[in-house]
Amino acid sequence: MGVSTLTKASKGSLVAIAAALLVSYAGYTGLQSHVASQAAKPAASTVRLQETGSTLLFPLFQAWVPAYKKVAPNVLITPAGTGSGVGIQDATSGAVQIGASDAFMSNGQLAKAPGILNIPLAISAQQIMYNLPGVKQNVHLKLTGNVIAQMFEGKIKYWNDPQVAKLNKGVKLPHLLVSPIHRIDGSGDTFLFTTFMTDTNPVWSQTVNLGTSVTWPQVQTSLGAVGNNGVVQQAQKVKGSIAYVGISWLDNGLKAGLGEALVQNKAGKFLLPTPATISAAAGQMIKQTPKDERLSLIYAPGANSYPIINYEYAIVNKKQASPAVATAVRNLLLWGISPTGGNKQMFMNKVHFLPLPASIAPLSRAQINEIK
Template identity: 50%
Template sequence: MFVKRTHRGRSALLLAGVALAASSVGTAFAATSLTETGSSLLYPLFNLWVPAYTKKHEGVQINTAATGSGTGIAQSTQGIVQMGSSDAYLSGAQMKKHPSMLNIPVAISSQMINYNVPNANSDHLKLSGPVLADIYSGKIRYWDNKKIESMNSGAHLPHKRIVPIHRADGSGDTFLFTQFLTKSANNWKAHYGTTVSWPSVQGAIGATGNSGMVTALQNNPYSIAYIGVSYKDQTDKAGLGEAKLKNKSGNYVLPNKQTVPAAAAQMVPKTPKSERISLIYAKGKQSYPIINYEYVLVDSKQPNKETAKELKQFLTWAVSSDGGNSMEFLKPVHFMPLPAKARQLTMSQIDKIHG
């Protein structure tokens, strides 16, 4: 039977077709949204990862922010974000309060000790944990102090007051630095953590984020700071000095392709299943003393299966040697890939994520 279609009927069918097509497009391109916040040390790596990953995985949208490890810890444990990036693993007390949280290492990084001493920034001044502890506690106040001079024969050390710069925000870098002081210096009395009640030192400066540390160091001659290695390109460009640190064997070393893996080789085999471990102050003649796992803190119990699936897929890619752990991504931020044992433990953790 032939049915005559009126102009009004054809319009209605056309509109219905457009609506159906729009609905199909919307369904096809609906993205699962994941949010990461926290460590400013890990932030540059996430900024390399996310565009590369989402280009090949259109079904996920990933938002990132450098807010400091303290915020990453707080917002991930509170369920505000899916990923809290942190240089610090959760403490025993935090794990007791949030037992479903996972501490997932995704790479190995290190921390530099940088300084701004005119005419000495290219010298790689030698420093030790006890000397840094004395500087940050106010016991050593001038660059030409005998303890510093004794380590740096021939260096130009002026009689200028040292300006110690510390993180003002809740920082995993502070956690690493104060761990190093605690483990290497008997004279350091403060407890370590992402936030520290710093000793009162004349002229001391607080800065926010690693980028803030670089700026404060650059703007204040005779200052000293602890800065994550992912900002090495910025410190080099600013012409800032980078110290050689005295390791546990008594040798002075810089963080590089030899010294960071040397320290990792000593510490990674000690990693427990939870992967909550300090890699600071490793034994070994070549070991650089301040290295660490970079953590992504994730609640194993996600609100739904789709979020859990996308989260697992992204983290699996991030730690794979042909994905986010390839040197294509790690070299620009001066990170080291996870060794095989650590990657195996990390994959076991990622497998625990469910919706």
């Protein structure tokens, strides 16, 4: 290689190196400027949201909180399982931003609290559980709504009553007093249970009726409990007990040794609450959902429909304390009903819920977007 060729090559290399250094320096200074500008920006203000209410929804909110913190680190959510009655009261009074409820608000309640939204987040169910020594957990007793109602009314006093025995031929039932357990706090689960009782027992509809709180029949062996957790604990202690339990507490009930009943549906079939039977019931009812989404899904028609299912509601005031709070509530609830967010199967499976149906999600989104 000649000297002139080497000189030309060296000059070309030096030019290339210089150009590269200039680009690197420009990139470095640009990065410095970006970092400096980001550092100069104030951190997003912390927004605190409180949720109280349904103990059936509570395990879902507990699962949502750490997951949503990764989505919106500046939003701090404090959930509390206080019963649907308290959730409704807290949301309508402005004590919290979100009330959780298994029951939608009545026309009378809404008349006293204008601007309150009832927003479905998912679909859940309720099972009937019992503590019956001698009956294995994998033997699911068959019970009708009418028989369950008579147990809670004190008319069926023993587990080997002829009406129970007729439904469970081949099962050795103990001569054990029936101890019905009911909620003593304002409860959406009570609303679901008493709605089912009203639909299946004519006397119940004329006496106890339905609601989040009712006057229970005076039965010597009956017991009260607070929250689904309290019901499961009470049932575990008391032999001969029968109780209504929200499905998010099913696993707890089974771990406590409780049995789970096959409940008769409107078509006369005895079913457990499973994804298939809950979905079948929902499919029969959701097309009736009005714009404000207040609808009972209890006692749906259809051979494969489980009889006690419901929408799980967020009770929220349209008018929040500030734009920042309104935005935080909107974003949380929109994430909550999203199939890639809070309605992901991983969250639904934990609590045995079904995701909000695709045909209902737009109704919930429309309500959520009213929050200002």
